[in-house]
Amino acid sequence: MRFLICIKQVPDSTTRVKVAPDGTSIVSDGVTWSISPYDEYAIELALEHKDTAPDTVVSVVTVGGPRTKDALRQALAMGCDDATFVSGEGLGPLGIANALASAVAELKPDLVLCGKQASDDDQGFVGPALAEALGWPHLSQVTRISSSSPGLEYWKETEGGHEVWTAAGPVVLTVQKSAKDPRYPSLPGIMKAKKKEIPERPATGLDDPVKIEIVKLEPPPARGAGMIFKDGDTKAFAQQLATLLRDEAKVL
């Protein structure tokens, strides 16, 4: 059985993102790039399944510029079996979904996994769009895959619980954060990933019919200075605090 995970390279959550002078992009200098966290959870779900069913092949694919190959190497180091790089820059989410769909057509996986959304733009668009492009069913918020006979069960997180789904044919899953953190690669895994061939294919002949244009990026407003009451009359503090919460913060 072949699992294909679609991943996106994003600025790492520990990077402090700065808006570029053009006002519509970010400064990429000094940014640490990593796999989007939900995509990492998707990889972990697939690898966990492979741990119990060793005949599973876990493939990984990304669409982007040359730099995004590093994300594929990272996924290989974690234990993915092969990686495909689809070269295409400046595509919108629908264009990316289409590019991925053609990769799916070629790689013929039995199951496709995506993170539920990327941590940079948080659109949550590509997974469902890919399902649409493939004509496959889509299940969101998946936190667990378990084996049943026949086939697999997909655990979808719901408010305060979960639903268990099965599918007759191939399906696109978008993955939610689950209890098990993505694994840290072994050193032999890292070394093997360095040497692995990553086949490249262009994302050509694909329409990106709905262009999304970023009009403006701006950082969130700086947090104001706090205020500390100390060494004094508690009662007066409480009164002052209540006044501030009502008049300044307007939360009461």
Next chain:
Amino acid sequence: MTPPTIGIGQAVLALLAAIGFGAGLWRLVHLFRLMRIGRADPERWGRFGRRILDELVIYLGQRKLLKRPYSIRGIAHAFIFWGFLVIVAATTELLVSGISGGRHLPGATSGVFAWMLDGLSLLVLVAIAIAWARRLLFAPPHMHVAGQGYAILALIAVLVVALFAMEAGGVAAGRVEAGAAVPPIGAAVGPLVPASLAFALFAVGFWTHLGSTIFFAAWLPRTKHLHIVTTLPNVFFRSPRPRGALRFVDKIEEQETFGAATLRDLTWKQQLDGLTCTECGRCSDNCPALATGKPLDPQKIVLDLRDLLLREGDALLRDPKATGTAPAHQLATKPDELWACTTCAACVEQCPVTIEHIDKIVDMRRYLTMQEAAAPPEAQRAMTNIERAGNPWGEAVGTRGDWAAGLGVPTFAEKPDAEYLYFVGCAASFDRRNQRVAKALAKILQAAGISFAILATEETCNGDPARRMGNEYLWQLQAQQNIDTFGRYKVRKIIASCPHCFNTIANEYPQLGGRYEVVHALQLVQDLISEKKIALGAGATETVAYHDPCYLGRHNGIYDDPRAVLDAIDGVTRMEIEPHHRERGFCCGAGGGRMWMEEKAGQRVNHRRVEQILAAGDARGGRPAKVASGCPFCLIMLDEGVGAKGIAEELKPVDVLELVAARISA
């Protein structure tokens, strides 16, 4: 004395000696072959001057046996040992004269030797009494007290008493040759021996002494008393690395396997460690993990590996391809034991025979982390954070220098000719509590007019947590990145306020070619005070306990500078956390990467440490107002400890640097 062996006696003695010593030697050769199952270990050769000095101090001088709190039993052991050396000479002499029928070794008939022998032998009897009493009445908690120990002590007592009997009988029977010294005990007791029994006593003493010695020779290599032999090489071949430096893995990218999974992955010296262990339990007595109910027991790690070697070694010898043994996490030393270690070196410090516990634990961690990717999840997260953010907490790289905003602290980019690099470290860069320590040091350095700069966002984690979690690869990447940055700015002198940064840059970066003059901030501050480059103003009178950080104290021997700094602060009375101070300092629980791992089993190490501080205060009639340290992790752990105990107001954890900075007028 003329031996009681004439004719047939000589032959019988020669035969017995050949059998006994042959059996002992046979066993030793076998153990030697087992030891050689371990892989090569190039660092064990060379530096002979230091190795010989070690033998004089540690083996002959018994230095490590005399440590607190073992001094009395240590002295007892030393006398048994020194007595044994002289008795061995006497026994050899008796064997030679017994087999040859009366020839003596040079010097054997001298008065000096006779007095030495009898004097030390008497002390051996006293020491054996102490050793027996200790086992029976107040055995150390982690010593393996077994019948074997009693038996060996009894055997030594027998051979000493037999020696005395032989001397007394010999003197009475007139066996002392003309010109030979009369042994003092023989001279004293001899006249009391009835003439009719004199020869019998002499002969029985002679044969009992030699018989028990020959039996001892055959039996010894099959007991833990093998250490009498193995300590000699174990001390000789001990690691020449600074204690704080872990073993370097050269050309790591070309290796196929990592760390110690099987007996074959341990080095021969690590096998010798096991064969040298005396089961005295001093390592375990002092282990903070074991003391607080963790599954780790350092003595057990050493003995598990030894037992595995004795159990499976033969099979490995028969089949050179067999890996035979289970991987590290299948051993009796389970991963939880390995992960509980704080690498505080209390075990290494105390071991009388220089066993290297931390190296073994880290080698097995290396296997778990690098080969199997099986480090605990929290450790994996910390390593991911180091990789991506350059700090184990995963704080934003870009904020690394923010603590210094508005303080007039330049970066190296701004001040490339700065004399010192202040390597701030992750804790002081990102942890709010420790940022105050960095600010305190900056203030002190500025007051003293020291030319220094920081690297701010160009600094990255020194790699210490990763290396101690077993991730040698990540350590090398981090270290190389810093070394490259240091090189770019031609950094030569480094100040670290964190003992872990200090230790790894001073002791481990040279493994990658990074050699700098590294000082811990408290060493530098001590110099600044004694050279009167900073003046400390008056302040409140208070008692401050000093907590020794492991990587300052035990790993680097820096005990006195921080104390001298405290003593130089007007009004501060320094308190020692007795008896857990200096080389017996108790870890805060954060070393070895434990800072980032959960602590579920037993009591938290830092809580125990706070209890020790309070107890030491009570014992001297007054609790301290503050506990000062020189390590950001100790500070975090002590802060948590006093908070959990609800005494944050009564006992304030601080860094010594903060106390100093508070006395400098801005």
